[in-house]
Amino acid sequence: MNMKYTITTPLYYVNDKPHLGSSYTTIACDAIARFERLNGNTVLFLTGVDEHGQKIERTAESKNLDPQLHCDEITEKYKYLWDKLNISYDRFVRTTSIEHTSLVHQFYSKVLKSDDVYMGRQSGWYCVGCEEYKDVEDKDKSPICSIHKKELEWRDEENLFFKLSKYQDQIEKLIHVDGFISPKSRKNEIINFVSKGLRDFSISRVNLKWGINVPGNKDHTFYVWFDALLGYVSGSLNDQCSPELTEKSLSNWPANIHVIGKDILRFHAVYWPAMLLSAGMKTPRSVFGHGFLTREGQKMGKSLGNVLDPIELLEYGGIDAMRWYLLRDIEFGEDGDFQMRRFVDIVNSDLCNTIGNLLNRTITMSKKWFKENIPIDNTLSSDSTLKVKSEIMIIEYMESFKDRNFKSSANAIIDLANSANLYLNDRAPWKLIKDISNKNIVALDIYSVLESCRIIGILLNPIVPNLSNRILKQLNIDTSNINFKDSLQWGLLDPNNGLQDPTPVMNKIEFNEDPI
Ligand code: MSP
Numbered sequence: 001m002n003m004k005y006t007i008t009t010p011l012y013y014v015n016d017k018p019h020l021g022s023s024y025t026t027i028a029c030d031a032i033a034r035f036e037r038l039n040g041n042t043v044l045f046l047t048g049v050d051e052h053g054q055k056i057e058r059t060a061e062s063k064n065l066d067p068q069l070h071c072d073e074i075t076e077k078y079k080y081l082w083d084k085l086n087i088s089y090d091r092f093v094r095t096t097s098i099e100h101t102s103l104v105h106q107f108y109s110k111v112l113k114s115d116d117v118y119m120g121r122q123s124g125w126y127c128v129g130c131e132e133y134k135d136v137e138d139k140d141k142s143p144i145c146s147i148h149k150k151e152l153e154w155r156d157e158e159n160l161f162f163k164l165s166k167y168q169d170q171i172e173k174l175i176h177v178d179g180f181i182s183p184k185s186r187k188n189e190i191i192n193f194v195s196k197g198l199r200d201f202s203i204s205r206v207n208l209k210w211g212i213n214v215p216g217n218k219d220h221t222f223y224v225w226f227d228a229l230l231g232y233v234s235g236s237l238n239d240q241c242s243p244e245l246t247e248k249s250l251s252n253w254p255a256n257i258h259v260i261g262k263d264i265l266r267f268h269a270v271y272w273p274a275m276l277l278s279a280g281m282k283t284p285r286s287v288f289g290h291g292f293l294t295r296e297g298q299k300m301g302k303s304l305g306n307v308l309d310p311i312e313l314l315e316y317g318g319i320d321a322m323r324w325y326l327l328r329d330i331e332f333g334e335d336g337d338f339q340m341r342r343f344v345d346i347v348n349s350d351l352c353n354t355i356g357n358l359l360n361r362t363i364t365m366s367k368k369w370f371k372e373n374i375p376i377d378n379t380l381s382s383d384s385t386l387k388v389k390s391e392i393m394i395i396e397y398m399e400s401f402k403d404r405n406f407k408s409s410a411n412a413i414i415d416l417a418n419s420a421n422l423y424l425n426d427r428a429p430w431k432l433i434k435d436i437s438n439k440n441i442v443a444l445d446i447y448s449v450l451e452s453c454r455i456i457g458i459l460l461n462p463i464v465p466n467l468s469n470r471i472l473k474q475l476n477i478d479t480s481n482i483n484f485k486d487s488l489q490w491g492l493l494d495p496n497n498g499l500q501d502p503t504p505v506m507n508k509i510e511f512n513e514d515p516i
Helices: 020-038 054-063 067-084 098-113 165-175 184-195 224-229 231-236 263-278 310-317 319-329 339-370 380-384 385-402 405-427 436-458 465-474
Strands: 004-013 040-051 091-094 119-127 131-136 151-162 204-206 217-222 256-263 285-289 293-295 334-340
Touching: 004 231, 020 040, 020 067, 020 256, 020 285, 020 310, 020 319, 040 067, 040 231, 040 385, 054 067, 067 091, 067 310, 091 231, 098 119, 098 224, 098 231, 098 263, 151 204, 151 217, 151 263, 165 184, 165 263, 184 263, 184 380, 217 224, 224 231, 224 263, 256 263, 263 285, 310 319, 310 339, 319 339, 319 405, 319 465, 339 405, 339 436, 339 465, 385 405, 385 436, 405 436, 436 465
Parallel strands: 004 040, 004 256, 040 091, 256 285, 293 334
Antiparallel strands: 119 131, 119 151, 204 217
């Protein structure tokens, strides 16, 4: 059944250009979006940037730039990289847009109507990097943020507060719902946090110009998280030009999944649903908190000088290599380590040798022995061992993808390709063909392997769409209308379609020490 499916990346801070971490989340979301489209669903894929707050204000100041100009500059870098990575997003949210401001005001008036806002005093230790008050003893002297390794700043100011504590029971119920928080380890972490009792949190700031004004409170701007989370709603409204919070305009809401890093899970699994409940809106269906990437065992950071620039990685390995490695080698949900040697080895082994060579040598044999046509009528191939293998691997791929276990889905593809390679080696058609009476048997074998390649090409699509298209093009398949339901049955490769001349679909990456 065709379903509406709304998926979001986090809205990235524009304090700096995109890095490998933001690329990772976005590539994962793109794979899910493509997977859902191939399943026949109507997908709304949102990404965008989080542009307000002290962190951005200070960054712009340090560059002597007007904050809006600074935001525009960094936003362009995100859009540029997402295009280079072939991210199939439908909408790009900017929290400095007029439409978003209007939505924040409408939402706030709903929260006010629920009597969930009051003026209070907030004092405590604040991390500008996280844009968050930290749980440290007030009397601590110069505490450090465990994430940013920077000194926290003491704050004591009058803020508007949101009555989070009022939603204790509802949030407690929600976070226990099966599938709301994944993976399981993170669910437990949130259950533990909520069980200690929710405290109201401040939703406005004084003395901060770079934010959305709070109606009725002249000196206050909205706390950047209150504003940013609402970007998910402003991006999903039907009419982007005249944003109105009505039932009709919210037909893409709630989001089916917010994919985020583990660092911002509380905001998404606790604060955000409570804000929505207060406004009388539906809560998201699920939140997935993935792990963090390190590089060669070390946290990436400017001070260590080991930040891996995604643009440089793209130039070195190419888009398919980058997407494949990140989704195939790193357990989604767990922390993962980027290793250059492994990156090169995995890509060369999986994409060049196992898949690329399989396609190349089979097309070469087919053309040599059977000229333009793909051999054999497809009905004859129904008992192929590769048919059985592909059916098993398709099921494994689908189930793993639904669990967001990209690694296991990728393994299923490689498993099928390995089987096809083994099959060729066992059958040795290059020997059989020497006796002309074996021609029909050889035809059947070649057909089976080419058909496996077609299925591999389709299954690769959400993970490495560019490579998938190159593979299917060699098999002369129109890629514009592919969907899983109609394209994954065995025997659909049409013998009359012919094959393109074989050219390598993936070039090897040369390993050199310290390439980037
Ligand atoms: N602006 C907020 C999100 C607001 S959503 C309404 C924010 N932005 S961020 O740019 O700092 O980080 C966004 C996300 O980037 C993190 O949650 C995580 O998904 C990703 N990553 C940042 N560094 C990362 C790694 N080193 N590894 C993997 N992902 C990490 O928080």
